[in-house]
Amino acid sequence: MSINKINVDLAERQYDIFVGGGVLSSAAEKILPLLKRKRIAIIADENAYKFHGDSLISSLESHGVETKIIITKSGEATKSFSSFEHVVEVLLEFGIERSDIIIAFGGGVVGDLTGFVAGVINRGVDFVQIPTTLLSQVDSSVGGKTAINARAGKNLVGIFWQPKLVLADTNVLDTLDKRDIMAGFAEIFKIGLILYPQFFDYVEENAIKILGENGPERQYAIEKSIAAKAKVVAEDEREAGVRALLNLGHTFGHAIEAAVEYDETIWRHGEAVACGIAMAARYSKRIGALAPEKCDRIEKFIRDCGYQYKLSPRTGCGDYADEMPQPVRHDTAGISIFNPQAMLKVMSHDKKNSGGKINLVLLKDIGNAYIHKNADVADLLEFLKEECS
Ligand SMILES: NC(=O)c1ccc[n+]([C@@H]2O[C@H](COP(=O)([O-])OP(=O)(O)OC[C@H]3O[C@@H](n4cnc5c(N)ncnc54)[C@H](O)[C@@H]3O)[C@@H](O)[C@H]2O)c1
Ligand SMILES: [Zn+2]
Structure with missing residues (x-):
């Protein structure tokens, strides 16, 4: 499959994203021009490293680059103060200098940790x-x-620190767990719902292929999502406006994640976002912003993909098509783990809020999201009670 280049147009901090099958084997050619000396530190997720580390390391070493590899444990717990400290200390011992480069090799956990480390070590090195x-x-x-996580919540300690380059090799997705494909897919169809109705039509039509195989449909969906995010970030790097729309489903989603103490074996971030999007659609319908048939379409799609689309332990996943991946069930013997008051409390602590008011990303239509400021808290609680019952 072809390799394509997408630019994130941030003036002097602009960078390229290379996406496609096989990007990894030519990693060194892309990274070498960024190096001042032939030494590089790699923070690698243990599974990413196990399956695909060789390809990256041999590409770098064949160009005479000395590598220092720091392996991190799989899972959200790696975004902690203690792993931050560990990684920083190892890098300093390695003799990292301001002009060096650090590589994040793994999923969002390693990317978020490495970006934060890179942003603050020696007052900022490129990554x-x-x-x-x-x-x-x-x-x-x-x-x-x-970001890393704090006791008070996820992603509370971090900075904006743009990478110099992104290499997204779609071949490495072959070794990914089905649930992680599902989790990523939520952030893909989210883009369609927020901004691009035709893209939502596309993912709806091609969901089975995108979820099931590393073919052209998945590649297109990945590229389109990256390009859409790159455009939004270029317009609003610091989330003063349009970038906040990317949080569709996330305020409800975070309340779901918090209810299980961010245990990704129970709810992956993306699974919670998918259910959170269904909730945002239902709440949009409730306040009259979204037509009922549009809400039904979104809900049906999320259910058919195999996500849990409601919190009620009795609903679980719906009648998904046979070809779809097996649904991930979170119902625990019919007992709800969700408490409306507790969810509301989490939602009121969301980073998007200001002055103690709850702001939500809601939908007016498929492909048309908006910020609903200062939500009616009593009504929201009523809604959550219905959702949890
Ligand atoms: N910075 C942002 O803008 C942003 C946006 C969304 C999410 N996030 C963060 O991203 C994190 C979630 O990221 P994630 O879903 O990538 O999770 P993750 O990094 O935990 O990876 C998921 C699992 O996949 C494994 N893995 C990674 N690559 C693999 C491969 N190629 N083959 C097989 N297994 C592989 C990992 O070991 C892990 O078990 C959360 O911490 C979330 O807060 C950040
Ligand atoms: Zn997300």
Whole structure:
């Protein structure tokens, strides 16, 4: 499959994203021009490294680049103060200098941690994102948001720090768990719902192929999502306006994730976002912003893909098509793990809010999202009670 280049147009901080099958084997050619000396540190997710590390390392070493590899454990716990400290100390011992480059090799966890480390070590060194999950290719590796988690919540400690280059090799997705494909797909169809109705039509029509195989449909969906995010980021790097729309489904989604203490074995971020988008559609319908038939279409799509689209333990996943991947069920013996008051509390702490008011990204139509400021808290609580019952 072809390799395409997408630019993130941020003036002096602009960078290219190379996307396609086989990008990794030519990583060195793309990275070499950024190096002042032939030494590079790689922060690598253990699974990404196990399956695809050889390809990256041999590409670099065949060009005489000395590599220092720091392997991190799979999972959200890696976005912690303690792994931040560990990585920083190892890099300093390695003798990292301001003009060196750090590579993030893995999913969103490694990308977020590495970006943050790169942004603050020696007051900032350049870094390259090599995203190896669907979610990180279409979303987290683009746009420069970096963070680690604090006790009070996820992603609360971080900076905006743009990479110098992103290499998204779609072949590495072959080794990814089905649930991680599903999780990434949520951020793909989200883009269609926010801004591009025709793209939503496309993913709706081609969902089975995009989810099921590394073919041209998946490649197109990835490229389109990256290009859309790149455009939004170029317009609004610091999320003062349009970039906030990318949080569709995330305020509800974070409340879901918080309910299971961000345990990604129970709810992956993307699975929570998919359910959060269904909730945002239902809430948009409730307040009269979205036509009922549009809401039904979104809900049906999310259900048919095999996501849990409602919180109620009795609904679970719907009648998905036979060809779709098996649904991920989160119902625990019919007992709801969700508490409306607790969810509302999480939602009121969202980073998008200001002055204690809850702001939500809602839908007017498929392909037309908007910020609903200062939501009616009593009505939202009523809605959450209905959703949880
Ligand atoms: N910075 C942003 O803009 C942004 C946006 C969205 C999400 N995020 C963050 O991204 C994180 C989630 O990212 P994620 O979904 O990529 O999760 P992840 O990094 O935890 O990766 C998911 C799983 O896939 C494994 N893995 C990675 N590459 C693999 C490969 N090629 N083959 C097989 N297994 C592989 C990992 O070991 C892990 O078990 C969250 O922390 C979230 O907050 C950040
Ligand atoms: Zn997300």
